């Protein structure tokens with residue numbers, strides 16, 4: 001049996017042909033030296049490419065390496081002879097390292113959560129993609145041969161990402177029908193099974209709306225060893241791929257590109273709905289509801305790309321969660337805290353996530369500090385779009401014992417400090433004609449939380465709500481929106497203190513949601529209020545307390 005490698009990609013075909021040409025040249029005595037040298041150079045370029053791509057691509061995981069090794073050392077002819085597989089499976093059809101990493105990258109970039117693979121083989125592509133999926137992501141892999149599920153599953157089980165993979169054995173078209181009946185949709189579909197059915201898989205997915213908004217279809221082997229464009233092609237798979245490529249390029253529902261990676265990888269995405277609507281001249285209403293406000297759908301309208309934000313009290317707790325949320329949504333963030341070291345640590349966290357941030361040490365109860373904070377942000381970034389006035393303190397005492405010192409201290413930070421921040425940021429924002437201020441109030445502005453006694457806190461936070469309502473109405477027609485968030489009891493280290501811990505059970509019985517708030521429960525609200533999606537909202541107190549204020 002010949003062990004000679006069959007060329008599988010256009011580059012491998014070129015290498016093969018150049019090698020043959022070089023052999024012929026070597027056997028002829030009178031070949032000009034220049035031609036021999038050009039041949040050698042062309043061969044060096046073509047034969048070095050795949051190795052170089054391999055070397056320069058991020059190393060595969062241990063489990064992928066094991067899958068690759070196990071696939072190549074397996075005797076596929078033998079298992080077929082033993083009747084364990086319906087077809088003789090060529091190990092070369094494995095997706096492999098560079099393409100696996102490409103698929104992984106596409107999943108990261110498109111933030112896909114649900115993936116469909118048609119043609120799993122030993123699961124290299126499936127596991128590569130699963131590695132890029134979020135923890136709650138899922139990949140449905142269709143595979144004709146039950147033997148391959150048995151082959152891949154033990155390695156999937158060793159991987160922390162294997163549980164995201166659900167292998168469905170049987171004819172892929174039957175699986176597709178089941179998935180469509182169940183209303184399943186996918187962010188990414190990787191078609192890599194029987195070539196003559198590519199067109200049927202593609203049509204079925206498109207016609208049955210199985211591709212989610214912004215979904216991508218990836219097609220493997222779309223160059224099929226260059227046979228898709230060589231005139232003399234008679235090979236049925238090459239012809240099937242040629243027909244498929246032509247069909248996609250004529251399909252007005254999509255736009256596509258063939259990436260000449262390995263044997264060709266086509267990326268296909270649906271064109272925006274407005275263009276689709278125009279094409280159909282359909283009766284739908286082509287307005288902002290349909291096409292999105294300024295062409296942006298709702299989640300995009302909550303993005304904060306290019307925005308500049310600050311968060312006070314951002315060294316820990318709610319403020320830290322706000323800083324992360326605003327940064328994740330695209331804003332640059334000034335992390336402000338009384339404790340400069342804590343602010344700096346949050347900046348480091350943000351930096352690790354690719355978020356642009358600076359730390360500012362400031363005591364917001366001091367007007368000089370507040371102005372210095374605003375000046376620092378403007379001098380660094382030129383503008384302030386979002387101001388989160390979150391810093392606050394809480395001291396407990398029975399009202400008859402509350403000292404003026406406690407009252408003043410609480411009000412100086414919670415109300416006077418918040419006002420000074422609103423005013424200083426507001427002056428910048430009014431000049432810009434744009435701004436979003438989000439103050440942290442409290443459920444204590446609405447109800448009297450008990451049994452702990454916290455008069456100063458409750459009244460200062462009620463003041464924050466009135467401050468928000470007043471500024472929110474006064475500045476709304478000049479583009480500055482002011483809202484506040486009133487969290488319920490938030491699960492921070494503070495409430496686990498000696499004095500408060502015994503109260504947790506009592507509080508829980510007052511909360512319909514049955515649990516305390518986590519700081520992450522508040523993140524979406526701050527992003528919404530900071531974004532253009534909330535442009536019609538001002539002076540509002542957004543209460544997030546698991547229903548506690550209603551009981």
Ligand SMILES: C[S@@+](CC[C@H](N)C(=O)[O-])C[C@H]1O[C@@H](n2cnc3c(N)ncnc32)[C@H](O)[C@@H]1O
Nearest residue numbers: 093094095119120121125143144171172193194
């Ligand atoms: C090129 S290999 C897939 C490689 C795989 N994507 C990877 O990451 O290594 C093609 C696979 O498609 C499967 N296949 C072929 N026809 C199929 C069908 N009608 N339904 C489901 N799977 C099919 C084959 O058994 C084979 O395992």
